Amino acid sequence: MAAASAGQLGSLGSLGRQQAAARASPTPRTGWHICGRRGGCGAGGRRRCGALMEPLAVPEEEMPLTAAPGPTGCQLFGYVGIEAVLDQMKIKTMKTGFEFNIMVVGQSGLGKSTMVNTLFKSKVSRKASQPSQEERIPKTVQLQSITHVIEEKGVKMKLTVTDTPGFGDQINNENCWDPIIKYINEQYERYLREEILITRKRKIPDTRVHGCVYFVPPTGHWLRPLDLEFMRRLSKIVNVVPVIAKADTLTLEERAEFKQRIQEDLKTHAISVYPQEDFDQDPDDRVRNDRIREKIPFAVVGADQEHQVNGKRVLGRKTKWGIIEVENPAHCEFPLLRDLLIRSHLQDLKDITHNVHYESYRVRRLNESNGPALTAASPPELPLDPCGSARPLPTLVAVPGPCLG
Amino acid sequence: MAAASAGQLGSLGSLGRQQAAARASPTPRTGWHICGRRGGCGAGGRRRCGALMEPLAVPEEEMPLTAAPGPTGCQLFGYVGIEAVLDQMKIKTMKTGFEFNIMVVGQSGLGKSTMVNTLFKSKVSRKASQPSQEERIPKTVQLQSITHVIEEKGVKMKLTVTDTPGFGDQINNENCWDPIIKYINEQYERYLREEILITRKRKIPDTRVHGCVYFVPPTGHWLRPLDLEFMRRLSKIVNVVPVIAKADTLTLEERAEFKQRIQEDLKTHAISVYPQEDFDQDPDDRVRNDRIREKIPFAVVGADQEHQVNGKRVLGRKTKWGIIEVENPAHCEFPLLRDLLIRSHLQDLKDITHNVHYESYRVRRLNESNGPALTAASPPELPLDPCGSARPLPTLVAVPGPCLG
Numbered sequence A, B: 001m002a003a004a005s006a007g008q009l010g011s012l013g014s015l016g017r018q019q020a021a022a023r024a025s026p027t028p029r030t031g032w033h034i035c036g037r038r039g040g041c042g043a044g045g046r047r048r049c050g051a052l053m054e055p056l057a058v059p060e061e062e063m064p065l066t067a068a069p070g071p072t073g074c075q076l077f078g079y080v081g082i083e084a085v086l087d088q089m090k091i092k093t094m095k096t097g098f099e100f101n102i103m104v105v106g107q108s109g110l111g112k113s114t115m116v117n118t119l120f121k122s123k124v125s126r127k128a129s130q131p132s133q134e135e136r137i138p139k140t141v142q143l144q145s146i147t148h149v150i151e152e153k154g155v156k157m158k159l160t161v162t163d164t165p166g167f168g169d170q171i172n173n174e175n176c177w178d179p180i181i182k183y184i185n186e187q188y189e190r191y192l193r194e195e196i197l198i199t200r201k202r203k204i205p206d207t208r209v210h211g212c213v214y215f216v217p218p219t220g221h222w223l224r225p226l227d228l229e230f231m232r233r234l235s236k237i238v239n240v241v242p243v244i245a246k247a248d249t250l251t252l253e254e255r256a257e258f259k260q261r262i263q264e265d266l267k268t269h270a271i272s273v274y275p276q277e278d279f280d281q282d283p284d285d286r287v288r289n290d291r292i293r294e295k296i297p298f299a300v301v302g303a304d305q306e307h308q309v310n311g312k313r314v315l316g317r318k319t320k321w322g323i324i325e326v327e328n329p330a331h332c333e334f335p336l337l338r339d340l341l342i343r344s345h346l347q348d349l350k351d352i353t354h355n356v357h358y359e360s361y362r363v364r365r366l367n368e369s370n371g372p373a374l375t376a377a378s379p380p381e382l383p384l385d386p387c388g389s390a391r392p393l394p395t396l397v398a399v400p401g402p403c404l405g
Helices: A006-013 A017-024 A084-096 A112-119 A178-195 A225-234 A252-268 A283-295 A334-344 A346-368 B006-013 B017-024 B084-096 B112-119 B178-195 B225-234 B252-268 B283-295 B334-344 B346-368
Strands: A030-036 A049-054 A098-105 A144-152 A155-163 A211-216 A240-244 A306-309 A312-319 A322-325 B031-036 B049-051 B098-105 B144-152 B155-163 B211-216 B240-244 B306-309 B312-319 B322-325
Touching (some): A084 A155, A084 B084, A084 B155, A098 A346, A240 A334, A346 B084, B112 B155, B112 B211, B112 B334, B240 B334
Parallel strands (some): B098 B211
Antiparallel strands (some): B312 B322
């Protein structure tokens, strides 16, 4: 790296007004200053200074530039190596691995298991090839989680897939979302109870559901009341990613029309599926996510059979009239779903779960109890009550202690 | 990426014993399985399966390989893209930036400010070029924090440097570590109070001190009682990195001898400076950190002047008998200090601070009060008491709620 001239360095000896203010102060003070090798706060560069913890008497923004006693001198005059932190984080992630938990919901026969296996290119979800008579349709929604560690290029992902057989398969499907909501909340509860322990694990095990893929049957009509009710409730507590299942049963025109109707339905019912507009963090995010939102729900096809197409092996479904290639963007939108869940938004799904959904749950839990404090020393894995609704658990109280007066 | 043959894929349809067990279960179950493109659990590969949350009736380790109904089929049969998470994390860090807080302690005239400026190649620390008579030696230890945002290769670091003028400069230096300990604990308190708020910030501002560089005067003798007392107390609450200041006053032999004596002193007094042996996470860490521990404390020289050496500009100190190049490993160990603090261990300093020192503080705080609950709704920035000792603050109580019986 080229270094600045000695002349520039000489100017570093002069003391900025901010530093002078800090030095004259008898109590700890903090100001801040943007420095950079280029575009820093040297002569001709932009200046942005302001109070951070305790405001200085005169915030530097309000000072005319000429009032400063010369360049304040925080241009970098050599290579520091700050960006090495990216590699340090990478090494740490490769060492420890990470957790990713996904849930699939939809009535039986929509290809949920095949889709998960297609996404993760492995047998990560059970597939009932020949279920017995009793197994065929469970009488209630039964949640089944299987965890696999998938390793690729040295990165280990602990993937948990939670399946929900029985959902939407009954004559009366009232409240069939309850066991699902209960499961999702139980994972938040589990995390919360670990978080408030006095002696905590170095890393709290994360079983929270980061994404819930909801399979809409390819009717080509509208969303059914069950679809709407489920997504309305679930989108408030988890990242819901709706997909049009078995999209090979629809022509391209039917798909486009169905998709548009679903988008209208979601809008009409104020259902905010992932990626939620409210959580876009900056204009870049907005543009990128708008492009995704236009295409939601993705019309997908899953397959775990390979076929020969133009000399290449492709995953697809072979019919008499041709091979539907799942990874071919012209055939279906599986690649969009895979990119969203894994290649572009996996970390964001985890972040939204932690920063938004879990925080909402935590606020709700801590607010709902005006009683005794959430027990910091209670075991983290309390048996949760079987009725499916959250118990009025003890919570942090907002009573000021004796020393706060 | 090459994909597996259709024959291999066909076997994915068969149901592993684990999945069968999961399906038969009426309650949510979770098992886990290591999968990988190579060395997975297919025929001939290694197998590692075991219970994660709820153990399955028969852990797969105990099953003879031949008992499985064919390969259990979790070899990846194509590219998934898991490692894309590394890029997602990188992009997120580049967008949000990160905080790094460092403290320098040592008596006046040991080059603390120059060293910080040398480390970060900028004027990040105030340097009293011409202090007035009163400013020369403060009568008490006064903490001064200055925060700069340093940007390099698109990575933004919010660096806070806390200086401690007055430390060790009095006739009687008893308890001169108190304001420093108070400051460090105040930052933990600040973080704790944010963490337990019901409605929390998405990212808790981190003002905790990630590293405390202690400047040992280059006496060439032993550690003084003040050095020992300070490091003994501080190493329990913060990452202490001792350095031999102004090492250009010592010959290489004197340095080596002094360093060895300091190492013996630290050992005798059971002072565990950073990187602490106890916190090595794996054999790799151990080997890497042992190499660092051999060389601690680094004998350093700081400089913020450039000189011409063999046609190259180098940071150094020019004397009549030659130029001491601070970045030349043959001249001093500044490069080792820079690598430790920035290029190799910055993230680890932050992690140890969060996972060990902050957690210890939190456990202490939550345990020390048997009284009312730590107020989740109290303002995070309470004025801290001026006496320098931690107040007996209200804390989380370990009283079980009414529903836990």
